[in-house]
Amino acid sequence: MVGMRDVAKQAGVSVSTVSLVVNNAGYVSDDMRARVEAAMHQLNYIPNELARNLYRNRTNTIGIIVPTILHPFFATLTAHMQRELAKRGLKTMLCSTADVATGESEYVNMLQRHMMDGIIMAAHTEHQPDYWTSIRRPIVAFDRILGTGIPAVHSDHEAGGRMIARQLIDSGVRHAVLVGGPRSQFTQSMTFPTVRYHLTVEHMLAGAGIACDYVEAGSVTDVVAHEATATAIFERYPDVDAIIGSDVVASVALQEAGRRGIAVPGDLQIIAYDGTLAADLAGKKLTVVRQDFPAIAAALAEQMDQQIEAFDTSKRERRGESADSSADSSVVADAATSVDAADQAGKAEPANRSAEPGVVIPVTFIPGETTR
Structure with missing residues (x-):
């Protein structure tokens, strides 16, 4: 097996110079680097990735x-x-x-x-x-x-909520049902920015005098529970004329509406939130708020x-200074500030998005065949 010593001998340089070139560390003149790279090519030398990572203290x-x-x-x-x-x-x-x-x-x-x-x-x-x-x-x-x-x-979940609410208000919805995770997360909104789309929809619909109920579908890990919840909505809220939930919830609601002979979007509007492949397999083009993956x-x-x-x-x-992990260093980053929590009922108006920490990615409202 060809090693660094063979490359060094071929290039007429020291092993340490070959190491600097291989690990792209330290200064090596252009001429010296070219000689080492040429020798590596001639000998078909493949750097030991594990050794390189150990040298750089990286695992990649x-x-x-x-x-x-x-x-x-x-x-x-x-x-x-x-x-x-x-x-x-x-x-x-x-x-x-x-x-x-x-x-x-x-x-x-x-x-x-x-x-x-x-x-x-x-x-x-x-x-x-x-x-x-x-x-x-x-x-x-x-x-x-x-x-x-x-x-x-x-x-930008708050913007997503505004898009959904505006669609519902403008199309004359009377009773909307939101489907999401445990309501307890709403009192921890500083930890879960996602709930802001639910809070925004609730706030805007309340302001327009439109009834809005929230249904817990269990943990995000329980996909089966989300499917069961979407089906149960029709029994629990017979006058529902808008359902908003994840792609899974929206897809199941659309299929259940078809089984019950409910016209979509004439009698029932359905909006999916996420825009994954699941939304494309619902049987009809869902209206979605698409996150930009x-x-x-x-x-x-x-x-x-x-x-x-x-x-x-x-x-x-x-x-x-020290080799132990406590002295490794703290990571330098912009401090994230807390976001105001919603009130216990989850009806408080969300704080302005400019107060939210971190990088905010825009969402897109894509009209489909399930809204008017």
Whole structure:
């Protein structure tokens, strides 16, 4: 097997020079670099990736934590994240908290033991903010606020709520039903930006004198419960003339309406929130608020790049002080500020979006065949 010594001999340089070229570290003149690269090509030398990572103290692996990949939203998000990270030369390690017993703790431990370079956190967590901020390693949050100093990316859910409400108001809806996760999340809206679309719809419909009920469909990990909830709406609210929910909920509601002989959109309007492949397979073109998955993935990857760079810079500055993880450095990031929580009833008007921390990705309202 060809090694660095063989390349060094072929190029007439030292082994340390070959190492600098291979690891793209330190200064090497253009002439010297060209000689080393030519020797590598002539000898068909393939750098040892493990050795390179050890030299750079990098794994080039990012952990992505999601609730479950059974849900179309997280399956779509994961696919785009893996593609985006691969473009940047990074591998993906996936953790589905609903499908493994250890949950996020195992991944955090792996991060602290330098077995991955960072974590993108996109699942519900029971841990308090001080848990996440104490890790002091690259972490980026998606659709949740983990704590001060941890960057976040989320869609413009408030704008999505306004789009939905305006459609319902303008089309003369009398009784809308929103379907979502546990209502308890509404009192924790500083942690879950997603609930802002529900709160915005409720507030605008209340202002227009339109009845609006909220139905809990259980955890996002329980897709079967979402399907059952969508079916039960028709029995619980016989006068419902608008249903708003995830792509899964909207698709099941559309199919159930067909079985009951309810005309869509004449007697019932249906709006899906997410815009995944599931919305395209409903049997009729659903009206959707589409989240921009490529832009979300790009923003998360960019934030992770910045976190890793800041971490590496700080680590270089501290080199020689201490080898333990507590002295590794804190990640430099813009401090995330808390978002005002909604009131207990969940009817309070959402705070202005400009007060929300993190990178906000626009959503798009796409009219289909299920709204008037």
